[in-house]
Amino acid sequence: MIDASLRELAGALAAKRLSSVELTQLFLERIERLNPSLNAFITTDPEKSLALARAADARLARGEGGPLTGIPLAHKDLFCTAGWLTTCGSRMLSNFVSPYDATVVKRLGEAGMVTLGKTNMDEFAMGSSNETSFYGPVKNPWRPEAVPGGSSGGSAAAVAARLAPAATGTDTGGSIRQPAALCGLTGLKPTYGIVSRHGMVAFASSLDQAGPMAKSAEDCAWLLNAMAGFDARDSTSLERPAEDYTREIAARGGDKPLDGLKIGLPREYFGEGLAADVARAVEAAIAEFRRLGARTVEVPLPNMGLSVPAYYVIAPAEASSNLSRFDGVRYGHRAAEYADLIDMYRKSRAEGFGAEVKRRILIGTYALSHGYHVAYYLQAQRIRRLIAADFAEAFTSCDLIMGPTSPRVACDIGDMAGDLIQMYLSDIYTIGVNLAGLPGLSLPCGFGERGLPVGLQIIGNHFDEARMLNAAHRYQLATDWHRRSPQP
């Protein structure tokens, strides 16, 4: 059961071969046994999970369940969950219990999914290795010395180690796709605006987007069906007709199911900086897509090299504003002793935030300050526009873009600690997608050095999730990388 797809789990629940309570217990036992070494979860509450499972069983018994009813999942600890701690991986929120559910949590809850707990993450989602969490680093289930990627590293490790059938993540510059790649999972960062950000602790509001992390593209499509949709509580939520993201997957394939599909390969994604083991696996995957009927064309993305510098102005600028609300007054950590109000702000923030978060607040405040915002912030926004234009131009000659998700397989904990630039550059292939508001998906396509998973990235045009998921699904029908698990 721990390797089962969501479709298989739904089938077993519908046929009463097992109950949601039994399924939830199975995963809770695994969490209890394996989480102490993995550190993938910050919070679990078996009583609450089992109560949700009992409610799901009752719904199923009345014949009122949907396809996801009774299936457990884990939430990144950035989604507000009523009654559960929401720490965002920070000391600042280490005592915070939200009075309401994030829209994503609410929608998945209404679909009948059972919350298993809240997963570890880089502090305020700032990081690519999960080493910035106040709750300590997460281990990669494929190799305990290695990082799981970040910032949704706890969600990735939990699903890879089969502590949960699926999880939610958020992606501001790569935080769903990169940990999915490093842990051998399928993860989707949707088009900006189709999944509500209401109740997500904000990092960089113009980039943040929630999405599913699971074992396959089909599982991601099922989850996205429940997650996506207009929400009046998010001012950037898009009002569009509801879509069935499984619709292309459900269609018949034939032996050339991707006939007619044009895949763009950006030269910039295969050049300097890409490790040879990752390049080999990604190229083999692209050859498989050709066998499935797709054609490949080269597409230029000339400004891609500017994406990381532009991101590291825009994201910290937005973060410096978003994180100003953590002042020790309304919620979160407050220093025990202080002289006056200003001293209370200062001490609470000094104690509550870790080094990477403070660095971003400083950079962002500087970039937005009078006299500098034209040189930094506005310039970065112009570059953002150029990058979006590059993608728009590329999509005039192809349907999907493919390349690596991450330049390297997972490094070991501590390896990048002294080299922030190296850490920032590890998102070189993912960040442009967020800057352009596009959907991006990572799926496993082989193994590289030290037997660690490699991820293939599929980038789609706005709102083209169904096509991306279908392409990934056809590849997964023809290969079995996504079925490999680090479990003995």
Ligand code: GLN
């Ligand atoms: N690694 C990037 C950063 O540190 C992206 C993080 C994310 O997507 N949340 O900002």
